[in-house]
Amino acid sequence: MAEDALAMNHAARAPAHRTGSNWYSEAAADLPPWLRRVALFALAYQAFFALTDVGLYLRPELGAGVLLLLMCGAGRRPWRELAAQPAVRALLVLIVFVIAQAVYVAVSVVPGIPLSAQLSTASKLVRLAVFTCVTGWWLSLMPRAIPRLVLLMAAGLLLSALIYLPWTQIDALWSGRMRSDLGIPENLNGQLAAIGGWLALCLSMALWAQRRERGRGLVLALGFLAYVGCFCLLLFSQSRGAWLAFAAVLPPVVLGYAWYLRRARGGLGALVPALAAALVSGLLLFAARDLIVLRFAGSETVVSEAQQAAAAGTVAIASTPAPPAVAPGAPTGPAAAAITAQQTQVNNKAVSVRMALYKLGMEKWLERPLLGWGLRTTPSLIAESRRDMAGQHHMHLHNTYLDALVGLGALGTLLLAAAFALLLREALLAWRRGLMPLAGFWALAGSVGIVLIANNFDSLLWRFEYGRAPLEFLFGACLAWGLIRRRRDAGQGARD
Numbered sequence: 001m002a003e004d005a006l007a008m009n010h011a012a013r014a015p016a017h018r019t020g021s022n023w024y025s026e027a028a029a030d031l032p033p034w035l036r037r038v039a040l041f042a043l044a045y046q047a048f049f050a051l052t053d054v055g056l057y058l059r060p061e062l063g064a065g066v067l068l069l070l071m072c073g074a075g076r077r078p079w080r081e082l083a084a085q086p087a088v089r090a091l092l093v094l095i096v097f098v099i100a101q102a103v104y105v106a107v108s109v110v111p112g113i114p115l116s117a118q119l120s121t122a123s124k125l126v127r128l129a130v131f132t133c134v135t136g137w138w139l140s141l142m143p144r145a146i147p148r149l150v151l152l153m154a155a156g157l158l159l160s161a162l163i164y165l166p167w168t169q170i171d172a173l174w175s176g177r178m179r180s181d182l183g184i185p186e187n188l189n190g191q192l193a194a195i196g197g198w199l200a201l202c203l204s205m206a207l208w209a210q211r212r213e214r215g216r217g218l219v220l221a222l223g224f225l226a227y228v229g230c231f232c233l234l235l236f237s238q239s240r241g242a243w244l245a246f247a248a249v250l251p252p253v254v255l256g257y258a259w260y261l262r263r264a265r266g267g268l269g270a271l272v273p274a275l276a277a278a279l280v281s282g283l284l285l286f287a288a289r290d291l292i293v294l295r296f297a298g299s300e301t302v303v304s305e306a307q308q309a310a311a312a313g314t315v316a317i318a319s320t321p322a323p324p325a326v327a328p329g330a331p332t333g334p335a336a337a338a339i340t341a342q343q344t345q346v347n348n349k350a351v352s353v354r355m356a357l358y359k360l361g362m363e364k365w366l367e368r369p370l371l372g373w374g375l376r377t378t379p380s381l382i383a384e385s386r387r388d389m390a391g392q393h394h395m396h397l398h399n400t401y402l403d404a405l406v407g408l409g410a411l412g413t414l415l416l417a418a419a420f421a422l423l424l425r426e427a428l429l430a431w432r433r434g435l436m437p438l439a440g441f442w443a444l445a446g447s448v449g450i451v452l453i454a455n456n457f458d459s460l461l462w463r464f465e466y467g468r469a470p471l472e473f474l475f476g477a478c479l480a481w482g483l484i485r486r487r488r489d490a491g492q493g494a495r496d
Contacts, residue, residue: 027487028141030077035070039138040145042066046135047149050469051192052160053183060469064131067138078137085482087422091129094415098122098375101412105374113376121376125462129419131472136479143484146440146477150199153470154226157196161233173236176291180236187458188467190234190242191450195470197230198250198446202257204273206439209261220273227277228284235288238295241457242450249449257442354398354457360385361402365409372409381406396463400455423475424448426482435488436481447474 028036046063071078082088102122106115139146160182165173172178182189204223234242254274285292364373364381373381379395397403404413431441451471454460460467 023142023145025141025143025484027484031074031141035073036141039067039070040142042070043135043138043142043145043149044152046469047152047473048156049466050153050473051157051196051466053466054160054163059465061127061131061465061472064134064469064472067134068130071134071137081483081486082133082137084486085426085479087419087426087479087482088133090415090419090422091133094412094419095126095129097412097415098125098408101371101408102374102376104371105377109368109373110377110380113374113380118374118376122374124468125375125416128462128468128472131468132423132475132479135472135476137483139473139476139480140483140487143480146480147203149473150203150443153473154196154200154230157192157233158226158229161229165236174288174291176238176288176294179238180233182233184464184466185458186237187239187241187454188460188464190237190239191245191454191460191467192470193230193233193237194242194246194450194454195447197227197234197246198253198450199443200224200226200230201250201254201273201277202439202443202446204277205254205257205261205271206437208273224273224276228280231281231284235284235291238291239454239457240295241454244457245450245453248453249446253442253446253449256445257438260438260442353394357382357394357397358399358402361397361399361406365402365405368409370409370411372405372407372412375403375407378403378407396459398458400459400461403459420475423478423482426485427478430481430485433485433488435485440477444474444477 023040024036042063044063046060046067049058049060049063099119099122102118103115106113106118164182165180166178169178173180179186180189184192200223204220204227207220207223234246254271258271258274360382378397382394382397397406401413404416408416427436427441427444430436431438451461451474461471462468
């Protein structure tokens with residue numbers, strides 16, 4: 001009996017590749033099997049609900065919270081390994097700064113806003129930092145599960161589309177008369193669709209290069225369909241910032257990935273999925289030409305109103321009024337359209353309002369350039385700016401980097417940038433060492449590029465839970481490869 005128990009214990013603690021499972025690396029061998037299984041389930045839960053908000057208390061960060069509790073049951077090893085990471089140390093400094101600054105702002109800068117409100121808003125950025133570390137450590141034990149978890153993220157996005165899209169009014173979506181509503185803000189919807197489309201294309205290119213992969217044809221077809229679906233969702237979101245991010249990032253990253261594949265294996269076969277995606281994208285753009293023209297229409301009117309508002313020192317916006325009834329003898333056709341355009345004020349997301357918000361943000365940052373006003377104070381600064389918002393309240397400046405400058409000051413913004421730069425450095429070093437798969441590196445590079453560009457046009461980095469969850473997975477993957485690299489240097493987990 002004792003020998004049987006000893007054999008069972010040895011089997012439970014054996015390396016993953018000897019137990020028949022391909023989910024875990026050797027670094028996970030010293031953890032109890034139940035702990036690994038629960039952690040894998042929590043990661044799958046977090047991934048599946050990362051790109052959607054279906055309600056019913058199915059919040060993605062619940063999975064990250066479970067992973068944090070499981071880390072507490074894994075002994076001192078997770079904390080020791082994380083403490084050795086420069087990126088984690090930078091995130092810890094950022095967390096301390098954000099909390100201390102929230103207290104300082106509530107006491108000395110804006111005492112009218114309670115400390116609890118300042119800490120509540122600051123906790124969003126703190127959660128992004130903490131859950132990035134937690135997710136990254138568990139992913140480092142399961143690097144083979146990362147592609148499967150990405151597929152789960154795509155499945156969650158598909159579920160959101162099935163639930164929310166008005167399937168009986170698809171023609172209205174294509175013509176631009178209706179915008180898609182996936183339960184999340186449209187700009188974030190566009191960013192997530194752009195990331196999903198890029199990941200699907202990257203998966204297709206990687207599988208096309210591996211001609212002997214089992215089940216390759218089926219996964220290729222699914223990946224291509226996923227790209228088409230994400231591209232349609234990107235168009236339906238009508239987010240110009242997400243469109244620009246996708247158009248700016250995709251061509252150079254695809255060419256860079258194809259170049260490295262050609263150096264490694266020879267030939268340009270990896271470009272076949274990209275060329276097919278480009279052809280289908282062109283056809284979809286032609287089909288949605290009315291939507292695109294409508295989204296960009298009226299730019300001259302918007303710029304003119306922005307100039308008038310800047311001269312007057314105010315921005316007047318209001319909800320678009322209902323078109324009045326046509327009186328007998330009233331002009332029709334182009335003349336009537338011109339009159340209606342002159343009578344219609346720009347909505348709260350137009351270029352004129354955003355330019356006014358950018359100008360306000362720079363003014364407020366220059367008043368407190370080093371330590372900032374606090375993340376919770378930005379809505380109050382906008383409300384007190386004497387810009388006439390016609391009863392509509394803007395909670396942010398429609399630019400993540402400007403929000404960070406105003407809220408955290410130059411010092412906090414530099415800490416934030418340094419922390420994320422160190423996270424990306426971990427992925428780069430692992431790739432250069434040959435530890436990180438080529439497709440995985442370029443998938444991360446394209447996703448990060450889309451996030452960085454899209455956040456120039458809205459404040460999406462930490463504001464929403466369903467915006468933080470995919471970033472926790474994205475930056476967590478960067479951290480995971482850094483942990484794998486350090487274990488390899490220490491002689492542990494040689495077959496991660």
